[in-house]
Amino acid sequence: MKTPLKALLCAGMLLALVSQPSASRAASPSWLSVGGPAPGITPAQPAATVQWSTDLADPAHPRFVLNTLAMRVTPVQTRGGEFLMIDWPDSARSGDVGAPAIPVRRELLVVPQSATVCLRVIAENPIVADASWFGGAWRAMPVQRPVEKLPGARKSAPFDFDAAAYATDADLPAERAVLTDVGIFRGQRLMLLETRPVAYNPVAQKLTVWPQISVEVDFGHGAAFEPLDDVSSWLADGTANGRSLTRGQTGTGDIFMVVASAYASAITPFINAKPPQGYSLTSWTAAPGTTAAAIKTQIQNRYADPLIRPEYVLLVGDTDTIPYWTGGGEGYPQTDLNYVCMDGTSDWLPDIALGRFPVRSATQLQAMIDKTLYVENQQFADPGYLARAVFMASEDNYDITEGTHNWTITNYMEPSNIDSDMLYSHTYNATTQQVRNAFNAGRIFGIYSGHGSETSWADGPPFSQSDVNGLLNANMYPLVCSFACLTGNYVLTECFAETWVRAPSKGAAAIWASTVNSYWDEDDVLQRKLFIVLYDDYLREVGPAFNATKLRYLTQMGSGSTTRRYFEMYNLMGDPTLAIPEAQAALRVSPSGSLSAEGPLGGPFVPAEATYLLRNVADYAISYGITLEPPVDWLTVETSPISVLPGGTSVEARFIIDEDAQSLLPGVYVTNVHFDNLTDGIGDSTRQVVLQIGRHVFPSPDVPKPINDYSTITSRTVVTRRFCIADVNVDLNLTHTYVGDLLVTLTSPQGTVVTLHNRSGGGADNLVLTYDDEGSAPDGPGTLAAFDNQRPTGTWTLTVSDQAGADTGTLNSWTLRILPGGAACTPWPVGDMNCDGAANILDINAFVLAIGDPFAFAVTWPDCDLISGDLNGDGEVNILDINPFIDLVAGG
Missing domain, CATH: 3.40.50.1460 (Rossmann fold)
Structure with a gap:
């Protein structure tokens, strides 16, 4: 049985310097999954990597929880050899220059001036990944010094490696959370909380991950917060515990x-x-x-x-x-x-x-x-x-x-x-x-x-x-x-x-x-x-x-x-009071991003919700409305029952992926949430909500492969599933100096060719990215949408052509990430419910399940089209199709 690690840490510990690596990145293997029942390495990017939650019910004892679901594991080729960068998207990094780079979560806290601050940290059930998880001996990427914006500086930057740090036979860092004084801002004492879900032992080549870390900050009894004034009021949004603080006197202006x-x-x-x-x-x-x-x-x-x-x-x-x-x-x-x-x-x-x-x-x-x-x-x-x-x-x-x-x-x-x-x-x-x-x-x-x-x-x-x-x-x-x-x-x-x-x-x-x-x-x-x-x-x-x-x-x-x-x-x-004017005033909605959730058939879906703030920045009251287009059952919008916003006020609206989503079939579901200023229309805006259910992952089994000068290589993966494609993303991990030499294409079983990389990038090194029409789109000709509404069944071919000399490399890995859709593909024969190519008595069980429980049908026959059971051609599968189905099967 693993023993929980409990610690009581007082403030005053020093944070390490942070810098970004100047070396290029690659990605094989892709992710260290630690949030599920079977931890291990997987090529598929999870829907979520870390989750942060706060409990401010007691301002004197705020509590924070960091759940780590997955870590990104990225091979990096450097002048000092190959290292692995361990992080998650948007993570901060801790460590001295040349020492191992450790991913962390940082949050700013407002602290009572006279408080003696202590941390209560609970980190339990660690997962230990030794060298065998990573395919053999490995080293964590060291922190690199910043690189100036000077021509050639990134190429010529020295590689920082602290041999003494890598000779340490101990978990680095030792503490799971530290709190450090930063200074005073407008009379408010600020401290930086650094939560560390990862420890690395350089000698043992061991990575330890704590899937959940709970941190309670104790400000002590009787410690009083200074009220926020107009200038420091930003701390309510910009710090982890700022929303629990009170507002004081109005500023002088x-x-x-x-x-x-x-x-x-x-x-x-x-x-x-x-x-x-x-x-x-x-x-x-x-x-x-x-x-x-x-x-x-x-x-x-x-x-x-x-x-x-x-x-x-x-x-x-x-x-x-x-x-x-x-x-x-x-x-x-x-x-x-x-x-x-x-x-x-x-x-x-x-x-x-x-x-x-x-x-x-x-x-x-x-x-x-x-x-x-x-x-x-x-x-x-x-x-x-x-x-x-x-x-x-x-x-x-x-x-x-x-x-x-x-x-x-x-x-x-x-x-x-x-x-x-x-x-x-x-x-x-x-x-x-x-x-x-x-x-x-x-x-x-x-x-x-x-x-x-x-x-x-x-x-x-x-x-x-x-x-x-x-x-x-x-x-x-x-x-x-x-x-x-x-x-x-x-x-x-x-x-x-x-x-x-x-x-x-x-x-x-x-x-x-x-x-x-x-x-x-x-x-x-x-x-x-x-x-x-x-x-x-x-x-x-x-x-x-x-x-x-x-x-x-x-x-x-x-x-x-x-x-x-x-x-x-x-x-x-310039004048510090200069306010950046806007083309429109009145209704303002933030944040600006859409809600994009993903999960397996039946859920859970991550993220499960998002909160938006509606502000009336005009000096008069407005009425507002929130509508869904098209209306859907799987999204709930919670907000105030009062639909009037006085000037200068705000209200929150929560978007929640609700329990109805658990019964949805595989595919992409989209609705647009319209925020409407019903008074004068100024500031109307829209946020899209996208729910992706049941994306399949197909890594190529025949890599790595060398890429030599003036040569062409092909790598193939065979897909045996028979659904209809709604969306295709491609994870590519290719190390090669001077990527302007390369032409990379992807060919589907139907012969559709999309050019992912078309000799762009000049002297940059390596192609390590996910091609996605909604993100890093292919160079073209062609887009990944060209594969939509095809069937994935058959051989997919990735072709890499080196069209110049002096630079070589390796195709490390590539992975198809395919989301199934509806029945827009050429359908299986009518009545072919088990999608074996023929309608006969072998389809009876599947047809009965499709009539009685379409969701169970999708789970049992995930590659087949429900619409194949529409025998009478009315666009639905129901009891009216029974007699035509019997006639078809009996005739067959």
């Missing part, structure tokens, strides 16, 4: 403005404009030679008084008149962050939303004021530009930049009815002129990810300071985010980001950019967190939104020196 003396008069129009917007504004003039420390003292003095504590700080003047700070994070970046960190010299959590007007003349300041107030006043000459965005991605490491842009567009732009240009240098051969055209036509977002310099975007597509100054986008000013190296280095007289905001009647209203080199994977995480904050958390003022984005980034990436660097290096050039 105070802006404290530090103005270089050269602009004391020129800033007057901006000062006059803020009170009508609902803000109180106080300015302080910085004389020539004023130090950064002296300016911070002024901010701290105001922050110390709750009655005048600022919510926003705006610096007016470039770094020649308002000095910058040198950060304490990795690389010591130039930063403005220190101005708003109010809790000691080592503090790097911003307590106040911060922005800068980085101007060196009154003319530049006037241009920034004009553009800022034009957007804030929201009297647009062309309001249509608020429904347009442009996303730009580099050639180098395009899989990262394009993938993040596509995720943003799919999850946030499309559900918000924002049309997005995908100006990708690699996939679409985007040009500089296309970037000019996009901004000239008006875009509310301009999002760039790729190589940058102090004066340009280098390759995604190239765009220079002269290009910005040549724009013709008057009165259509975007928020620009430059996820790139050096574009925000305001130590220069004029860096690239400054050109965007200084240019009169063109350029941007505000920009977020880095003073130093940024990193590939870290920028990917930062961009995703930004749009989660803008749309799911619904923070629209750029200053507060950027602070919340950094805190969400910390939650994912940990609180190490790289995270501190990211807090410091990305600075806002």
